[in-house]
Amino acid sequence: MRSDEPSKPSDSLSPSEIAALSESNLRRGGRLSAALNTKTAAFRLYLTVFTSLVLCYIVAHASGLLPSYLAFGWTGRFFDFQMHRVRFLMSATMLTCGYVWLILGRELVHLLVCFFALSFYFAVTGLARLEGAMGDAPNFIFLSFFVSFHSTCLLLLLLLVREEVRSDVFTGRAE
Amino acid sequence: MKIKIDVYMLCELIVFSFALAVIVHTVTVARLGGSLLTSDDAVALTQELILYRAALTGFLLLLYVSYRVLKKNTTLVLKVIALISWVAFIEDLIAMDDVFFTPELITGQITQILRPVYLMAILFMVFRSSDREVGYAE
Numbered sequence: 190m191r192s193d194e195p196s197k198p199s200d201s202l203s204p205s206e207i208a209a210l211s212e213s214n215l216r217r218g219g220r221l222s223a224a225l226n227t228k229t230a231a232f233r234l235y236l237t238v239f240t241s242l243v244l245c246y247i248v249a250h251a252s253g254l255l256p257s258y259l260a261f262g263w264t265g266r267f268f269d270f271q272m273h274r275v276r277f278l279m280s281a282t283m284l285t286c287g288y289v290w291l292i293l294g295r296e297l298v299h300l301l302v303c304f305f306a307l308s309f310y311f312a313v314t315g316l317a318r319l320e321g322a323m324g325d326a327p328n329f330i331f332l333s334f335f336v337s338f339h340s341t342c343l344l345l346l347l348l349l350v351r352e353e354v355r356s357d358v359f360t361g362r363a364e
Numbered sequence: 365m366k367i368k369i370d371v372y373m374l375c376e377l378i379v380f381s382f383a384l385a386v387i388v389h390t391v392t393v394a395r396l397g398g399s400l401l402t403s404d405d406a407v408a409l410t411q412e413l414i415l416y417r418a419a420l421t422g423f424l425l426l427l428y429v430s431y432r433v434l435k436k437n438t439t440l441v442l443k444v445i446a447l448i449s450w451v452a453f454i455e456d457l458i459a460m461d462d463v464f465f466t467p468e469l470i471t472g473q474i475t476q477i478l479r480p481v482y483l484m485a486i487l488f489m490v491f492r493s494s495d496r497e498v499g500y501a502e
Binding site for chain 2: 268271272274275276279299302303306307310313314317
């Protein structure tokens with residue numbers, strides 16, 4: 190090659206270029222990982238369990254298994270089915286909003302407390318309706334499953350609030 | 365003479381008027397019972413849903429009043445109240461087709477008229493309170 194020829198791009202990448210590319214890949218694919226890295230290990234664990242539980246609920250709803258056990262299955266009334274669908278939609282929206290908030294790096298305490306309150310409302314009114322719909326021959330196995338599911342979700346939300354506060358303390362965001 | 369109206373306090377007035385209307389309406393419907401309610405669905409739901417909703421909203425408003433009296437930050441309580449109120453509204457609108465609406469009663473009419481105003485007022489209070497928290501508003 191003559192010395193006066195314009196320089197052509199090389200086939201191989203320099204170490205700094207490789208580092209820059211791998212960094213951008215990490216940023217592109219790992220925003221959630223980066224957001225989770227600022228949280229405590231317990232937060233990550235509780236979030237995983239909570240997400241799995243909500244996903245199980247979504248799968249159970251989507252497969253058509255759940256509605257027959259809930260109030261609609263007992264009463265056959267259309268509003269019970271509609272109510273279940275509305276609550277299903279809200280649960281999915283809550284989960285999505287939680288993850289979006291997490292990725293955006295926003296403060297999660299208020300959001301989690303709001304989710305706790307809403308889940309509590311769903312649990313109390315849902316249990317009351319289910320108990321009323323079952324009438325004189327309640328299905329105690331499903332009732333205990335219903336109570337356990339909601340109690341676990343509520344407990345996990347409370348633990349997530351606690352861990353979020355602790356994460357803020359660790360990262361120095363808390364006052 | 366100019367009269368300065370505090371919008372936040374006006375919203376508080378709307379919220380408490382609505383809460384009062386809901387409580388009076390709930391008690392009236394519970395006392396008069398099935399004769400007032402036009403459908404079986406409404407009778408069935410009145411037993412469970414209305415009472416729990418009224419109790420939960422009443423508790424949250426009581427919590428808000430106590431926070432106001434103690435001069436604590438009310439943002440979180442307002443957010444929870446607003447979320448539950450909007451969810452209850454969506455449930456009524458989509459799922460229950462307004463089965464609770466009893467136009468025979470004046471309390472039913474007042475509740476139904478005040479509801480959209482209340483939903484807007486509570487949202488305004490949430491935003492104003494959040495702004496105060498971060499220092500955008502006094």
